Amino acid sequence: MKTVIPLAALAAVSFAHPAPAEGPRDAILAAYAAAAAAESPSFAGFSAERGRALYLGPHTGGKPETPACATCHTPDPRARGRHVGTGRGIEPMAVSASPTRFTDAADVEKRFSRDCPAVLGRPCSAAEKGDVITWLAQQ
Structure with missing residues (x-):
């Protein structure tokens, strides 16, 4: 069973398990890593390839x-996307094109909480969130 990690717990984990973070994105990934390890003792780290597969689907x-x-964000995460329902433009997901992507923990969790059920039909696990961020940070 996948667990949903409340934002307060995510913040608490990030302070309880400080990592040699270079910035906010690293702190967010460290918090997701700690949560992923708590969800699954076999967690061995994030995978950019799993993140790519999750992003591209179907x-x-x-x-x-x-x-x-990729339906809204485009298969090329460096490109601007467009919301499939509203037509609203979406800034690129790739960190190379949007350097502030994944640097605000509350915003990151809000987006995953909204988008994972729409795409997957369920909340994303902490490992899945970390996988996606890891892949997009390399793009």
Whole structure:
């Protein structure tokens, strides 16, 4: 069973298990790593390849109009996306194109909490969140 990590718990984990963080994104990843290890003792680190697969999909559990993150965010995470329902523009997901991406823990958790159920039909695990961020940080 996947667990949802409340934002307060995520913040508490990041302070309880400080990592040699170079910035806010590293602190967010460290918090997700600690949460992933708590969810699964076999957690061995994040995978950019799993993150890529999660981002590109397709997935069948969520809304039919959003079978992948790439549906709104485009297959090239360096490009601007467009929300499939509203048509609103979305800044690129790749850190190389949007350097402040994944630097605000509250915003990161808010987006995953909203988007994972739409794409996957369930909340993302901490490992899945870390995998996606890891891949997008390399793009």
